Amino acid sequence: MKRDWLPLLLIPALMIGALPLIGSPASWVTLTVAGLAMGLMIFIMASGLTLTFGLMDVLNFGHGAFIAVGAFVAASVMLALTPWMTADSIWLNLAAVGPAVLAAMVVSGVLGLGFERIIVRPVYGQHLKQILVTTGGLIVAEQLLKVIWGPDQITLSRPTGLRGAFLFGDVAIEKYRVLAVVVGLVVFAALALTLNRTRLGLLIRAGVENGEMVEALGYRIRRLFVGVFVVGSALAGLGGAMWGLYQETVTAAIGAQVAVLVFIVIIIGGLGSVGGCFVGALLVGLTANYIGFLAPKVALGSNILLMAMVLLWRPQGLYPVAKR
Amino acid sequence: MSALLSLRGVQTHIGRYHILHGVEFEVAEGGLTMLLGRNGAGKTTTLRTIMGMWRAAAGEIRFDGRDITHMATPDIARLGIAYVPESMAIFADLTVQENLVLAARSGPPDQKRLDWIFARFEALKRFWTLPAGLLSGGQKQMLAVARAIIEPRRLLLIDEPTKGLAPAIIANMIDAFRELKDGESTLLVVEQNFAFARQLGDTVAVMDDGRVAHQGSMAAFAADARLQQHLLGLGMDAHQ
Numbered sequence: 161m162k163r164d165w166l167p168l169l170l171i172p173a174l175m176i177g178a179l180p181l182i183g184s185p186a187s188w189v190t191l192t193v194a195g196l197a198m199g200l201m202i203f204i205m206a207s208g209l210t211l212t213f214g215l216m217d218v219l220n221f222g223h224g225a226f227i228a229v230g231a232f233v234a235a236s237v238m239l240a241l242t243p244w245m246t247a248d249s250i251w252l253n254l255a256a257v258g259p260a261v262l263a264a265m266v267v268s269g270v271l272g273l274g275f276e277r278i279i280v281r282p283v284y285g286q287h288l289k290q291i292l293v294t295t296g297g298l299i300v301a302e303q304l305l306k307v308i309w310g311p312d313q314i315t316l317s318r319p320t321g322l323r324g325a326f327l328f329g330d331v332a333i334e335k336y337r338v339l340a341v342v343v344g345l346v347v348f349a350a351l352a353l354t355l356n357r358t359r360l361g362l363l364i365r366a367g368v369e370n371g372e373m374v375e376a377l378g379y380r381i382r383r384l385f386v387g388v389f390v391v392g393s394a395l396a397g398l399g400g401a402m403w404g405l406y407q408e409t410v411t412a413a414i415g416a417q418v419a420v421l422v423f424i425v426i427i428i429g430g431l432g433s434v435g436g437c438f439v440g441a442l443l444v445g446l447t448a449n450y451i452g453f454l455a456p457k458v459a460l461g462s463n464i465l466l467m468a469m470v471l472l473w474r475p476q477g478l479y480p481v482a483k484r
Numbered sequence: 485m486s487a488l489l490s491l492r493g494v495q496t497h498i499g500r501y502h503i504l505h506g507v508e509f510e511v512a513e514g515g516l517t518m519l520l521g522r523n524g525a526g527k528t529t530t531l532r533t534i535m536g537m538w539r540a541a542a543g544e545i546r547f548d549g550r551d552i553t554h555m556a557t558p559d560i561a562r563l564g565i566a567y568v569p570e571s572m573a574i575f576a577d578l579t580v581q582e583n584l585v586l587a588a589r590s591g592p593p594d595q596k597r598l599d600w601i602f603a604r605f606e607a608l609k610r611f612w613t614l615p616a617g618l619l620s621g622g623q624k625q626m627l628a629v630a631r632a633i634i635e636p637r638r639l640l641l642i643d644e645p646t647k648g649l650a651p652a653i654i655a656n657m658i659d660a661f662r663e664l665k666d667g668e669s670t671l672l673v674v675e676q677n678f679a680f681a682r683q684l685g686d687t688v689a690v691m692d693d694g695r696v697a698h699q700g701s702m703a704a705f706a707a708d709a710r711l712q713q714h715l716l717g718l719g720m721d722a723h724q
Contacts, residue, residue, distance in 0.1 A: 359585070359586075362578065362582055362585065362586050363586065365575070365577060365578060366575040366582075369575050369576060369578075370573050372537060372557070372573075373569070373575070374586075375537075375556075375557040375558045376537070376557055376558075376561055376567045376569075376573075377561060377586060377587055377589065378558050378561035378562045379558055379589075380556075381558075481577070482576040482617055
């Protein structure tokens with residue numbers, strides 16, 4: 161197989177380039193792990209969105225709703241299990257986090273199913289209406305979150321076992337970030353295996369390229385799309401739950417805030433490309449952390465700048481999907 | 485022979501353009517029907533309408549006695565109809581192997597069938613693990629045809645199969661189509677290469693301005709230079 165390694169090389173290039181600017185190796189390691197953790201959390205949230213766009217050309221601006229719902233549902237479960245969250249046993253901690261994350265994924269997935277049926281399906285093939293109606297869906301979802309959970313932000317403490325940092329000499333690596341990296345890599349590996357090693361993955365990849373031809377081969381692409389939409393929503397819920405724990409606060413606006421990063425990532429990666437989304441997410445996470453340390457005043461715009469630079473190099477994103 | 489496929493008064497619009505104005509013709513079971521006509525006559529639109537990729541606004545399409553006019557494309561394909569579009573529409577990011585595995589809907593491709601395809605389209609075997617996007621135009625065409633015949637299908641709709649192919653490969657394709665029509669399949673082929681059309685066609689339907697202007701045997705059409713001149717603008721001999 162012909163592989164395009166150039167975009168992948170951007171990640172080590174960015175890491176190595178940042179080292180002399182940051183100066184202290186200890187700070188560099190901390191920032192790099194923080195960047196990878198942030199990037200992988202964004203990847204988890206973005207992977208489903210890029211596939212739904214690729215499969216059916218659907219621009220879902222309401223994706224942030226699933227992220228927010230995931231964060232709120234997980235927060236509720238974790239708050240209900242506070243004794244386990246604050247216990248000294250890591251197993252009890254995980255016994256609280258596990259069901260919370262699972263609940264977040266299930267609720268976001270079910271919500272995704274309803275969202276696809278009620279909001280997305282009537283506007284297939286109409287981009288302007290998709291933008292308007294899915295943005296409307298996001299606003300409604302945000303308000304409903306306030307109705308259910310109240311207008312105030314929820315403060316969420318990480319479980320005891322995931323607080324603090326691993327210390328290696330001068331280098332401090334937050335435990336939670338390590339967990340985020342591990343979960344992100346597991347999700348990426350699962351997606352990569354499914355897409356490259358299964359018939360279902362073959363169908364998704366073919367559908368992203370040319371859905372009409374997949375239908376002409378006798379496969380019902382709409383069902384495939386609904387399945388991907390639901391899985392993508394569930395992953396957004398997982399990402400939202402993890403992001404809530406990362407920020408240690410949950411507000412109704414969390415979805416809209418993170419969705420901006422998610423969109424930047426899928427545009428950088430190339431719409432429809434999971435591999436591109438992975439590389440884009442890591443670049444966004446690393447850039448945000450490095451710039452936040454080096455030049456905090458420009459941190460806010462750094463990801464937009466990154467996107468502009470990538471698009472000047474590759475206008476269709478890092479890994480453009482061959483479209484019919 | 486009975487008709488496997490029949491179109492009655494089929495009208496198709498693409499956006500605000502009215503393309504098919506009541507297309508009527510039949511495709512006999514077990515034969516090869518050539519669909520000819522000038523550029524823009526509506527040949528490709530006719531194939532796409534049969535596949536349900538464009539919706540017929542009026543008229544009726546029947547396959548094996550069953551009304552398929554309003555069926556969805558995957559359901560039409562599942563009745564045993566395969567389609568090779570003019571654009572080939574191969575999946576460029578997938579390997580040759582993956583393209584064929586996907587097209588074999590009922591399970592892994594049958595090895596005997598694969599060997600039969602490889603004997604005619606040797607390049608597919610050579611580039612088996614290469615992404616299909618890296619194939620040449622002619623090799624992509626071979627893959628597009630192979631994808632349609634990787635499993636037995638009752639009806640093959642093929643849009644300009646010889647486009648971009650070298651003469652040696654065209655000869656292989658003629659062999660393949662001949663074996664298919666003598667065996668399991670019925671073929672409806674849109675073609676601009678009239679030497680190819682004359683060699684293979686049992687019957688012919690000639691389209692003009694969104695209608696079928698003539699249907700009959702290929703032999704009679706090939707012998708009637710005036711009719712060819714009238715319907716196609718040029719005689720078949722001028723299209724070698």
